[in-house]
Amino acid sequence: MIIENERPVLSSSTWTATANARPDTPPLREDLQSDVTVVGGGYTGLSTALHLAEKGVSVTLLEAEHPGWGASGRNGGQVIPGLKEDPDTIEEMFGPEMGRRMVRLSGAAPDLVFSLIDTYGIDCGAVREGWIQSAHNAEAVRTCQERAEQWQRRGADIEALNKQQVDDLLGSEAYHGGLIDRRGGGVHPLNYTLGLARAAIAQGARVFGHSRVISLDRRSDGFLVRTALGSVHTGKVVLATNAYTPDLTGRLRRSMVPACSVQVATAPLSENVRRSILPYGHVASDTRKLLVYYRLDEHGRFLIGGRGAYGDGGIEAQMARLRARACQLYPQLGEPDWEHRWGGFVAMTRDHFPHLHEIEPGLIAGLGFNGRGVAMATAMGRVLADKASGTADKDLDFPVTPVRTIPFYFLRKPAVSVLAAWYALVDRT
Numbered sequence: 246m247i248i249e250n251e252r253p254v255l256s257s258s259t260w261t262a263t264a265n266a267r268p269d270t271p272p273l274r275e276d277l278q279s280d281v282t283v284v285g286g287g288y289t290g291l292s293t294a295l296h297l298a299e300k301g302v303s304v305t306l307l308e309a310e311h312p313g314w315g316a317s318g319r320n321g322g323q324v325i326p327g328l329k330e331d332p333d334t335i336e337e338m339f340g341p342e343m344g345r346r347m348v349r350l351s352g353a354a355p356d357l358v359f360s361l362i363d364t365y366g367i368d369c370g371a372v373r374e375g376w377i378q379s380a381h382n383a384e385a386v387r388t389c390q391e392r393a394e395q396w397q398r399r400g401a402d403i404e405a406l407n408k409q410q411v412d413d414l415l416g417s418e419a420y421h422g423g424l425i426d427r428r429g430g431g432v433h434p435l436n437y438t439l440g441l442a443r444a445a446i447a448q449g450a451r452v453f454g455h456s457r458v459i460s461l462d463r464r465s466d467g468f469l470v471r472t473a474l475g476s477v478h479t480g481k482v483v484l485a486t487n488a489y490t491p492d493l494t495g496r497l498r499r500s501m502v503p504a505c506s507v508q509v510a511t512a513p514l515s516e517n518v519r520r521s522i523l524p525y526g527h528v529a530s531d532t533r534k535l536l537v538y539y540r541l542d543e544h545g546r547f548l549i550g551g552r553g554a555y556g557d558g559g560i561e562a563q564m565a566r567l568r569a570r571a572c573q574l575y576p577q578l579g580e581p582d583w584e585h586r587w588g589g590f591v592a593m594t595r596d597h598f599p600h601l602h603e604i605e606p607g608l609i610a611g612l613g614f615n616g617r618g619v620a621m622a623t624a625m626g627r628v629l630a631d632k633a634s635g636t637a638d639k640d641l642d643f644p645v646t647p648v649r650t651i652p653f654y655f656l657r658k659p660a661v662s663v664l665a666a667w668y669a670l671v672d673r674t
């Protein structure tokens with residue numbers, strides 16, 4: 246789904262340049278019947294369609310462009326466990342039963358990703374050496390220690406690290422300590438998405454690309470979903486459009502803010518330099534409010550990403566800052582050949598949690614992964630499939646909540662800019 250402020254510079258990435266062949270997903274050109282129709286062909290939608298098809302449910306997926314076109318094919322490919330908040334906080338906020346389910350679901354989300362990759366033979370350069378969260382100051386070191394302790398009490402393979410350990414694992418002396426979460430890893434995000442599409446199709450899902458939904462109407466026995474060239478008469482609808490949500494239902498789009506995340510990548514590094522950066526195959530991100538995330542791809546390119554901006558000038562400036570930050574972290578890069586620059590939009594929610602909604606009976610949505618979409622959107626797809634196939638709300642592993650729009654939504658752009666400036670000041674302390 247194309248959204249405002251989508252720029253051509255954002256769509257041509259390292260991932261598109263190294264992508265596998267796309268599965269055949271032609272436009273919808275007929276009128277179909279389906280038990281469930283999924284709108285959106287990223288991780289959330291494809292995981293939903295795949296899990297529904299595995300259950301034997303008749304499912305049709307409609308994607309405005311092609312599977313993986315949006316942020317699912319453009320992110321950093323970091324498979325990170327957990328939610329933004331730590332387990333103790335989640336259980337306090339949502340209660341001991343639902344909180345534990347949410348912690349278990351999010352903590353095991355990478356297991357689901359790598360299990361799907363193994364089950365369906367998805368060729369996406371998957372590595373699972375772990376995720377390093379690098380602490381940028383002494384307070385962040387203590388936060389990482391507390392986070393590790395909370396997850397350890399729940400049996401997770403996670404460990405706090407001192408400065409020397411982080412230096413050795415990163416190949417950089419820029420941080421004060423951190424943690425390693427061995428549940429995490431990395432994938433080629435676009436190839437993972439294309440693999441999910443192939444798997445869903447193989448299981449019987451009907452997947453259509455270039456099939457933008459132009460209307461969604463309630464009928465006595467379900468919904469009529471129309472595209473320019475066809476329609477689907479369906480019992481239930483799952484909206485899986487995340488940051489690219491169109492204004493089909495009014496309120497849903499105004500419940501999150503699309504935030505631009507941008508990345509830059511070098512050409513493949515020399516073997517000598519490559520061995521000195523993240524030498525053990527980890528992926529990493531830091532603890533700043535305006536964090537950076539970084540890794541090597543399977544061909545030895547160094548990739549770094551972070552917050553984007555509105556407008557071409559702002560996007561280019563952010564990309565320049567990322568290139569400079571990369572050379573600060575890793576002086577051994579010298580003056581590398583920066584091969585690609587790109588970005589996409591992620592859905593940010595007010596409470597930093599993903600949201601699962603039933604907008605009206607039979608109309609379901611899951612969105613708002615706040616930068617952790619590879620693992621958590623895949624897991625949410627399984628929950629959405631459970632919900633759409635009849636699992637009672639009380640038995641789901643994520644709470645169903647009302648849609649709450651963001652007040653003064655029209656001020657979102659200046660608000661995001663002000664918040665980013667404040668975070669930049671906080672990060673200097």
